[in-house]
Amino acid sequence: MQLVATDLSYAYPEHPVLDRVDLRVTDGVRLGVVGENGSGKSTLLHLLAGDLPTQTGEVRRHGSVALVTQELHEEPGRTVGDLVEATLADLRALASELQRAAEAFDHERGDLRELGGLLGRVEHLAAWDADRRVDEALTRLGAVRDLDRRLDTLSVGQRYRVRLACRLAERADLLLLDEPTNHLDDSGVAYLTEQLRTWRGGVVLVTHDRELLDDVATAIYDLDPSMDGRPVLYGQPGYHSYRLGKAAMLARWQQRYRVEQERAEELWFRRDRSYEGLSDEWRPPKGSQKHRRGTRARIHVKAADRLVEKLGAEAVEVPPPPLELSFPDLPAMSPGWDPGEPLVELRSPRVEAPDGTAMLDLPGTRLAVPPSGRLLVVGPNGTGKSTALAALAGTAELARGARTLRDGVRLGVVAQERRTADGGGGAGRSGFDAYAAEALELLSRGELDPDHLVPVAALGLLTEEELERPLRELSVGQQRRFDVALALLHAPHLLILDEPTNHLSVDLVDALTLALQRTSAAVVVATHDRRMRADLADWPVLDLSRA
Incomplete structure (x- = not known):
């Protein structure tokens, strides 16, 4: 399995969300994706899955892809059983294809490589065990197991657990998950963690769950802006390693910005002094080479302008201050209340x-x-x-x-x-x-x-x-x-x-x-x-x- 995204950017009509994304996911890679709300995390998953067409850049995929999104809108009347059957259909079809190929195989002139490839695919997906895996995943995630239950009668959390169970049972080469622990209790999170740690393909995981990042992520991809305006890959596993790496990056960015600002102030001061040299008050009395002095002042001004322009072209952007929660001063009681009476x-x-x-x-x-x-x-x-x-x-x-x-x-x-x-x-x-x-x-x-x-x-x-x-x-x-x-x-x-x-x-x-x-x-x-x-x-x- 291999997924490669190169120079991937995406903008909605109202605003851009992704800029120059480069990432690579192969077997065994479990990539945690983080970033502020609205930074494009969910959009990135849809682009990687092929649900959204790319605008700039490209996505190359080799292998099957399974996506579980935050928002699950079901067709009226569709049941849990319909979703389970759709999940098992491809696996059962693959097992049937192997059985037909084996029964019709010509042992004298048949192509063993073709049969072996089909057998390897069936073994990789454990197609013969799919029914048991679906039932186990539904049970371990606390999902609805009544196959006759309509999906549109379930809560968002119940629908998500059913969908997640089916996707885990599919064993796709690439698993894309959007906030998978939102609707899971401790036992469900433990089961998901176990599945992700042993996933044979690649995983791209959007999550706010700091414990899950610590437990499963082999690297963290941060969509928040960096010094060059691009997302940053933090290659060390674990949430704490990511926080340390990001803090160091921001410190370097802020330090460079301070240096650029100090330099800019100095150049603006020099240019202002040069402009002052062009004023009538600065010019010497008549007959004392005023044209030569004026020409020299204009040369100084142009030189200062060029330095300011050069600085502007080379300077980094202001470090975008992340939104900081300013929690209001909430009251404990209103005047005259008895503190011993419950709210x-x-x-x-x-x-x-x-x-x-x-x-x-x-x-x-x-x-x-x-x-x-x-x-x-x-x-x-x-x-x-x-x-x-x-x-x-x-x-x-x-x-x-x-x-x-x-x-x-x-x-x-x-x-x-x-x-x-x-x-x-x-x-x-x-x-x-x-x-x-x-x-x-x-x-x-x-x-x-x-x-x-x-x-x-x-x-x-x-x-x-x-x-x-x-x-x-x-x-x-x-x-x-x-x-x-x-x-x-x-x-x-x-x-x-x-x-x-x-x-x-x-x-x-x-x-x-x-x-x-x-x-x-x-x-x-x-x-x-x-x-x-x-x-x-x-x-x-x-x-x-x-x-």
């Missing part, structure tokens, strides 16, 4: 699916979040983490139990499935317009104090240029950043965050984790992110696997 409380909550089965059932349990309180919700897929957060937020109807919300409490909620993905928050409007509409809606409901409005442009989550574009044109990660901004808009007393690291860049994940630890507001987080859980290990924990 929100749940007693013996039970939430049921339409068929009456329990999505969350905690008899005899009291969940109370005090001002400035902390709660970390953990547990495998299917134990009800998202449902528990929805019950706390008041968006899930209780079949039993009670929820009490303190008067005047402002809630900031980030759900696992993004609001801007389905039109919520005004996906067709610009970020500024959607943010203003959300503010007016909160104000009409009495949930916004105009004196505590948090300006979206001040958060460091999105640039002004990105906020001026329609939300539907933003990347998945940029839309996720906007959802975080919406949750902070009205300076909430309580943040309820469901898988907050999903789709975010690794730099923002680090900054957000630190902000959640330091904020005065109360925070409830449900997450599979192993590094975030380790960082928040001193918080009270609700483990739904033991409930």
